[in-house]
Amino acid sequence: MSKLIITHVARGKSGAVAATDEGQQVSVAPTEKETLAQDLMKIVCSRDNLNRAYKRVKSNKGASGVDGMTIDELGPYIKMHKDEIILSLLEGRYQPRAIKGVEIPKPKGGTRQLGIPTVLDRLVQQAIHQVLEPLFESKFSGSSYGFRPKRSAHQALKAASEYVKSGKEWVVDIDLAKFFDQVNHDILMSRLTKVVGDKTLLKLIRKFLQAGMMTNGVVMERQAGTPQGGPLSPLLSNIMLNELDWELERRGHTFCRYADDCNIYVSSERAGRRVMESVRQFLANKLKLQINEAKSAVGRVDERQFLGYRIGLNGCLRASDDSLKRMKDKVRQLTKGNRGVSLEWVVSSLNLYLPGWLQYFSKTTSVSLFRDLDSWIRRRLRCYRLKQRKWKWPIATFLMKLGIDRHNAWLLAKSDKSWWRKSHNPIINAAMSNDWFETLGLFSLYEKAKALKA
Secondary structure, rough: OOOOOOEEEOOOOOOOOOEEEOOOEEEEEEEOOOOOOOOOOHOOOOOOHHHHHHHHHHHHOOOOOOOOOOOOHHHHHHHHHHHHHHHHHOOOOOOOOOEEEEEEEEOOOOOOEEHHHHHHHHHHHHHHHHHHHHHHOOOOOOOOOOOOOOHHHHHHEEEEEEHHHHOEEEEEEEEEEHHHHOEHHHHHHHHHHOOOOHHHHHHHHHHHHEEEEEEEEEEEEEOOOOOOEEEEEEHHHHHHHHHHHHHHHOOOOOOEOOOOOOEEOOOOEEEEEHHHHHHHHHHHHHHOOOOOOOOOOEHHHHHEEOEEEEEEOOOOEEEEEHHHHHHHHHHHHHHOOOOOHHHHHHHHHHHHHHHHHHHHOOOOOOOHHHHHHHHHHHHHHHHHHHHHOOOOOHHHHHHHHHHOOHHHHHHHHHHOOOOOOOOOHHHHHHOOHHHHHHOOOOOOOHHHHHHHHH
């Protein structure tokens, strides 16, 4: 099997001086010369690489593509056709199928277009991703955090918080307009050819980029974009935006980019407006990309949000209002009074959702938020249980079983107040106490958050 050899030549120590948008002078990063990576298709098609790709695709699960093949059917299909598949890849004959177009709702309204490749195409894309990622990883900026190994949104938030603490209280909040749909194929391929010398692999990547999108049974040709949904798309997006990252580095900016969300931290509104305009021109002229004017703005950091968080002027982190609204909407959905399932089932559903939510928003500086959310969730559950009992007699007997005396049980049962107001009554709180919910095994955001902070 051909070995992959990349020879790095030491960076030069000198560099040209450039002026930043804030008037500073910094050294431009010197260039790095290297040989092109050749014979990559043989590595893509190696047994070890394809096995790793298969395991990854299988573990990610996911829906079937336009051919209807499921993840469970992929293994048997490969066993029967592996030699044919590998030969078609090596000879450049492999032809990706059309992508299944699926629209999903965005948190703030509208829809996002996802493209679901067939499971076989996902396997091939994953195999390519595993070979290309190590080649490009060392070339990416330290301020890029999305879709990279050993990097996360939490790291981006920590860096952003440090920038704010240093006095940069203004942010140039840039959101790219339909980035994954607008990537220019020629520009992207030109960036790939600077590193990849295997023409067979380059042609295959272009085939994936140009694969048609099937929507409502009709396949539409695509001249731009790298739709979200395939394993290769995140890496290609980073390769495309790497030039923006290094341009910002050259200008001496402090910034965090996660996928197509980029926040640049500056010291004043005036500087921010200069940066916004210069970045807008760079994106349009160099990368043929447009800024989403409705979502992008220059503002104080505490007036904007980044990766679901809001950053205070002192650098503290808090779940944004939009994030809290989405979380509460999800809890409302799980605790609807007309679901027709037991309280234990509702608690079990909450226990599947809440730990993941807390894990992401655990960087919230103050744990008091989680205490308030716990209280609100318990009230939702009390309201749900009361609605289940529905009539006066079932409510009264339920409360008495929980230790409430007959007088108070009937006092609450006969109340003509709304279910929500009843759920906040001291009688209900005493019957379905915090300890009672603990016996049901309800996940506590506050207790877990305190343990994480300890």
